[in-house]
Amino acid sequence: MKKVIVIGASGKIGQAALSGLGHHDIVTASGSGKGADYQVDIGSEESIRELFKQVGSFDAVVNTVGVCEYADFSDMTEQQWMTTVLSKMMGQINLVRIGQEYVNDGGSFSLITGILSSKPIPMAIADATTSGAIDTFVKCVAYELPRGIRVNSINPTVIEEAWDVYGEMMSGFQPVPGSLVGKAFARSVDGFITGEVITVDA
Numbered sequence: 001m002k003k004v005i006v007i008g009a010s011g012k013i014g015q016a017a018l019s020g021l022g023h024h025d026i027v028t029a030s031g032s033g034k035g036a037d038y039q040v041d042i043g044s045e046e047s048i049r050e051l052f053k054q055v056g057s058f059d060a061v062v063n064t065v066g067v068c069e070y071a072d073f074s075d076m077t078e079q080q081w082m083t084t085v086l087s088k089m090m091g092q093i094n095l096v097r098i099g100q101e102y103v104n105d106g107g108s109f110s111l112i113t114g115i116l117s118s119k120p121i122p123m124a125i126a127d128a129t130t131s132g133a134i135d136t137f138v139k140c141v142a143y144e145l146p147r148g149i150r151v152n153s154i155n156p157t158v159i160e161e162a163w164d165v166y167g168e169m170m171s172g173f174q175p176v177p178g179s180l181v182g183k184a185f186a187r188s189v190d191g192f193i194t195g196e197v198i199t200v201d202a
């Protein structure tokens with residue numbers, strides 16, 4: 001059993017991740033902190049550091065948060081780009097950058113990306129771009145992490161539990177059960193793989 005911090009546990013992908021991690025000692029965190037053990041803002045270095053300090057000893061961080069703005073490229077403002085970059089890209093990079101100081105030897109980080117980086121759709125350029133950046137980040141930073149620390153990203157298609165939110169913009173996509181995303185997070189946390197993008201597609 002490992003001590004695993006699940007960030008964004010109240011969300012759709014957070015719930016999916018939890019479905020695969022039931023055999024672990026889970027600590028939850030989310031933006032509002034409602035119904036979670038801790039409140040954290042992944043857009044703030046101070047907040048991330050405070051979370052890791054408060055939890056103390058832990059073996060894995062599972063992040064399922066990445067706030068994205070959706071608009072056509074020609075309409076998207078710099079502020080919309082920066083919202084997405086500071087959350088889905090820098091937020092996740094900071095979890096690893098700061099978390100490597102606190103995670104136990106042989107620990108792991110599992111990040112969230114998404115299928116739109118390889119199967120583009122209208123309105124999703126910022127999500128696609130930052131997902132691609134994080135997939136590249138995990139492949140490359142895996143060589144630099146100390147003390148046997150591992151890092152992977154989970155790159156899922158839309159899950160059935162979120163089809164009511166994303167279905168209209170994802171015509172032609174086949175949703176998968178969230179439990180498959182849970183198993184992908186479990187492979188990342190429980191296995192020995194590192195620097196991998198774990199794709200979950202139909």
Ligand SMILES: NC(=O)c1ccc[n+]([C@@H]2O[C@H](COP(=O)([O-])OP(=O)(O)OC[C@H]3O[C@@H](n4cnc5c(N)ncnc54)[C@H](OP(=O)(O)O)[C@@H]3O)[C@@H](O)[C@H]2O)c1
Nearest residue numbers: 008010011012013030031032040041042066114158159162
């Ligand atoms: N849903 C899908 O089918 C799917 C598929 C592939 C990829 N993804 C990606 O997965 C990520 C999450 O999607 P989702 O559908 O699970 O979203 P969601 O249901 O809206 O959940 C978002 C979660 O993020 C937390 N959160 C929001 N802002 C935060 C912050 N600044 N710091 C910490 N936590 C914060 C929320 O906590 P509070 O509610 O407490 O604020 C909530 O737990 C997105 O990047 C999305 O692109 C989703």
